Amino acid sequence: MNAFLSWLSPLISRWRALPQWLQLILSLAIIGGFALLIFLAGFQTAYREVGPYSLLDKIDRKITSRFASQAIPALEDQTYPTILLTLSSNVAKVDTGLEPDRRGRIYQQGGGLTSLGEDVLLLPYSGQVLAARSADDIRATQIFGPDRGEAAYLEAANAPDSGMNFHLGYLRYNDFKHITRSDGTHQLVASYSEFHEADQCATNTVAVVSLPEGVTNAMELSIQPEDWQVIFRAEPCLPLKTKHFAMEGQMASGQLEYDGTSTLYLSSGDYHFDGMRTEDTPIAQDPNADYGKVIAIDLDTGVSRLLSYGHRNMQGMAIGADGALYVSEHGPRGGDELNRISPNGPYLNYGWPVASLGTAYSATPLPTAETLGRHDGYEPPVVAWMPSVALSGMTLVQGFHEAWEGDLLIGSLNDRALHRVRLQGDRALYIERIPFDTRIRQVHQHSDGRIVLWTDNQELIFLSAEDLASPAEQIPAYLASLDAPARVKAEFETVMERCIECHSLNDGNHTAAPSLARIYDNDIASTGYVGYSEALKDASGRWTHDQLTAFLMAPDDFAPGTYMPAVEIEDRRTAEEIATYLAWLDRQF
Ligand code: HEC
Known part of the structure; x- marks a missing residue:
């Protein structure tokens, strides 16, 4: 005191x-x-x-x-470990002239990818086609997409007395395709939402342009909007809605596939004319409307026919290895579907919106649905996603890597991932999710085998496949060049065999134990492995040569309570050589 x-x-x-x-x-x-x-x-x-x-x-x-920025971080070149192979990416930020809004989002989305000669062609929202061979080789061409009536649409949308809740930027190019006709002529095909000024309404439209004979180099082509010839316009022309948004181009679908001879397939979405965001009956169930349908267009005769109905928003389409047509389809809240459609009929009802595995966005039963979360009585999907992932572009994988041959690769928006679907017969055997941390819009396989992605962040991503580095091959090769006594070499070999029972030597593969690929000179217990013991998490410092040697000789002395069992190593020199090997391994990535 x-x-x-x-x-x-x-x-x-x-x-x-x-x-x-x-x-x-x-x-x-x-x-x-x-x-x-x-x-x-x-x-x-x-x-x-x-x-x-x-x-x-x-x-x-x-x-x-x-x-707060909603901007999705830009991607960099990196490797993506998957179960069967490693993907390596080559990423380019593409300048399409679009500026993100103040929250960092770009709403003028859509676009399509195709291949012409050695180039991947991209038709982005702006309408000017870009040609690319890699992230370092992207050129603006003189190819321009057809006229979408965008100026008239924006004028109507911006009119002060329009009184409508317009969602600007939703008239898109939905897909883009280079096709070779049976007579050998080359054509470009574009699918888009087209605004018609006179009637103030919109359609799903398909237009083609023929390339001059012998020209398959995009840089030698000059194609103006007026050069395109419309071959299909969906009917009826959809009026501006008075509920929610006037025009919902994000629901257009508009994906194209070509059977290699004379038939072009188009997925035509329901634009939210579904009896919920409109007063009338759902358009996907209306036999007289070309929306909520998959459509076959005969390129020789120009005649089109409906292949299937009861669809919502099919943002991906591919012809599978079995010749059937596959569409990836957005459900509302739950129930994204992969649907299989036979090009030769019968004409089947896929259920939307009277049957869905999900609910309305408001987490209430769909007002249009007959039952809650059931698909009975209508053509069921091959597989569905719960919760929704927002499926987008799709490609069949051919000649990328034998482990993926015949699989479907589907992009996703909300889920920011690729989904690889293995089909067996008409069922999906499994789905592998490969996270990408970006909204993937289109998935295309280039003629040279690479997979190309187009993202909502305006990025082009070229993906190549690498084999999983096989320890069975890698370790003997390393051993051959190892300058050590025979006794040490022999122990190195037997001990390493033990390590790879648990550890992967591939970057990023942490399953039963952390991958050893990037351990060296990094912080202890700092990989993406989720199962670390408290003991190892509490150990401080980096994996230096000496730390590694000490740990390998006696894991439990190094970090009492570690989950890593002691692998008997008799000779300290062997442990030293393993530490040197881990440093070498780290340099490989
Ligand atoms: C039976 C399975 C098993 C075997 C065999 C095994 N390990 Fe491990 N190892 C583990 C586990 C599990 C961990 C994580 C330990 C923890 O969290 O305490 C680990 C951790 C490690 C770490 C630390 C990793 C980090 O992220 O900090 C290194 C280095 C390591 N092991 C190297 C080896 C080497 C080299 C061998 C062969 C001599 C080997 N391991 C054998 C299971 C194993």
């Missing part, structure tokens, strides 16, 4: 020496500070219900949402 007083008394005498006005100001500041602290503490706990709290909370949310 005495000590406390002796500490306090000089403070008190200093306080007394201050002028009175300063005493007053300081006292007020101290009291005010305490009051504010108490207020803030109480505010966080007790005052949530009172007016100012909700007001301040609202302001806070407004500020956060205004400044």
